[in-house]
Amino acid sequence: MLEIKNLHARIGDAEILKGVTLTIPDGEIHAIMGPNGAGKSTLSYVLSGREGYEVTKGEVIFNGENILEMEPEDRAAAGLFLAFQYPVELPGVGNANFLRTSLNAIRRKRGEEELDAVAFLKLARAAVRQLAMKEDFLKRNVNVGFSGGEKKRNEMLQMAILKPHLAILDETDSGLDIDALKIVAEGVNALRDEKFSALVITHYQRLLDHIVPDVVHVLAGGKIVRSGPASLALELEASGYAGLEVA
């Protein structure tokens, strides 16, 4: 499903990714761990097509297509979901409308019929139930007055509604209390099936207590330096990243 081959990327003059190679088959959850500054967020930005990141070598094939040549909206239409780390607050914009707009943008790109408010609400309510959320969530303004946990929940709701083939979740080291970790884990676990894959990027092992990954990769110095089963995360928790850095 996702094949990253010898990916090199730079920000300005600095080469950050120095040959990342990684394959995520259908239905698998892979985790990337690694020290601060390793290039984890850079990898998620390159995959999502954020401006300012220049790919100098390598390729990323997603469901048979080279996504590096695609605009971010086309990547989303192809089934890629990138969780936003800093959710915007949109006063005056109802959450249901916001979520419907993002789903319909994808449906339009795919040549599928757009959903009207009634059809969307049916689908959104099912997602709300799947995530054991309160329905009034859909009526509130986007992220306005949401707690950190509620913003996370809303992000997971968006993911459940968009039903991506691959979700990339970059969980930064800051602001992830145990409740937020559980919300992310519930969101990912609710979508687990043979057509859904996820790349979960995290600095801390404890997220992986709740989302048990099929494979754990260690990114250090811009490369994957180790891959192994879920137990690798525990091993790293005990031993740290020292000795894994590469020149």
Ligand code: ADP
């Ligand atoms: P991680 O997410 O693993 O902590 P990042 O991908 O955020 O690492 O950063 C990797 C490296 O790229 C770091 O050395 C960081 O200082 C550098 N970096 C990140 N963003 C920029 C930027 N906008 N300009 C220059 N260097 C950057």
Ligand code: MG
């Ligand atoms: Mg960092």
Ligand code: MG
């Ligand atoms: Mg980061």
